[in-house]
Amino acid sequence: MTDAATALEIREVSKTYGSMRAIETVNLTVGKGEMVALIGPSGSGKSTLLRCATGLVVADPSSGPIHIFGDKVQEAGKLSPKVRRARSRVGFIFQQFNLVRRISLYKNVLLGALGRMPTLKGAMGRFTTEDRRKAMEALERVGVKDHAGKRASDLSGGQQQRGAIARAMVQGAQAIFADEPIASLDPVSARRVMRLLHDLNREDGITVVVTLHQVDYAMKYCDRAVALKAGQIIYDGPIGGLGRDRLIEIYGDEYRDVIDEDGVPA
Ligand SMILES: Nc1ncnc2c1ncn2[C@@H]1O[C@H](COP(=O)(O)OP(=O)(O)OP(=O)(O)O)[C@@H](O)[C@H]1O
Ligand SMILES: [Mg+2]
The missing domain is CATH 3.40.50.300 (P-loop containing nucleotide triphosphate hydrolases)
Structure with missing residues (x-):
């Protein structure tokens, strides 16, 4: 069992x-x-x-x-x-292509919160202050806070992987x-x-x-x-x-x- x-x-x-x-x-x-x-x-x-x-x-x-x-x-x-x-x-992390390339690292991490709210609300981008705080905290913890505003496609592979981990953290995985x-x-x-x-x-x-x-x-x-x-x-x-x-x-x-x-x- x-x-x-x-x-x-x-x-x-x-x-x-x-x-x-x-x-x-x-x-x-x-x-x-x-x-x-x-x-x-x-x-x-x-x-x-x-x-x-x-x-x-x-x-x-x-x-x-x-x-x-x-x-x-x-x-x-x-x-x-x-x-x-x-x-x-569960946060699932692949070898590559973990982030949506055309949006910022910060938004990618924030998307982790979608796992815990109704899709519609998430799709309209109504993240709570708490979600936003958690996203910045997670970015700081994984050491890529300074890159928060960069498009994901402009980050190195290692920075992207750390971003993917931050997203899993925001998801509450x-x-x-x-x-x-x-x-x-x-x-x-x-x-x-x-x-x-x-x-x-x-x-x-x-x-x-x-x-x-x-x-x-x-x-x-x-x-x-x-x-x-x-x-x-x-x-x-x-x-x-x-x-x-x-x-x-x-x-x-x-x-x-x-x-x-x-x-x-x-
Ligand atoms: N979508 C698929 N269609 C057909 N065969 C597949 C598919 N995915 C995996 N396979 C086959 O299944 C077997 C196991 O593949 P898998 O990708 O799970 O191995 P792996 O241990 O992850 O390998 P690697 O270390 O190279 O990533 C392989 O023979 C692979 O060719
Ligand atoms: Mg494999």
Whole structure:
């Protein structure tokens, strides 16, 4: 059984595209307040799993239920009537294209408040003073307040990602699902974004599930690793359990060279 103390519960979920099985009978439970790295080779099903989790992708009819904080997202290939409510609790951050490019950073962040008010009111731009205060506060917290008035398209990738996190904060998200949020960032910006996610997790108790290609970032900032390979979970445990042999099992034999050449984890 699921309850509101469980941030994400995925039961027996599969997703097939044509004849391609992207994920296969995946079971995953993420507790409130966890910070989980979702890792695995390209094509292993990480994005598909995160998209199923928020109902952006509808899983196969053979699938069991997916719940977010007790609200059902989907089951047996059908979205639940509660999907909007479930989604409103999650800030979803993609690798890129997170912001509406032609409007200001401030307005983008303010849009986060739409998750918690009737669409019509939001569409007419009647944000409350409280919404506006929260937007500026969030921009300050993520360190891009000085860029509030800039169009999103004029910001760097790292600034945009921090803006997307600020929007999730204004939304009042209890969880953040981030799909490769640092893949296109330079190392300094990547570290800022990961630190920010880590702070939100530690200080605000926000549950974070983040897909990462960089194992070293996963090790530094996450407590638990879930590794997918060919659509199935092949490791789910403490981040410290990702030793050399396990990483080779996850990423394949060629990872041996990566470890030897870059000296990444022992
Ligand atoms: N919309 C789609 N239509 C058809 N096949 C898809 C679609 N989305 C994903 N796939 C396939 O499903 C499999 C899993 O893809 P997914 O994007 O979930 O992998 P991933 O682990 O996120 O990979 P990456 O690390 O490259 O982002 C891949 O074989 C991919 O080609
Ligand atoms: Mg992906």
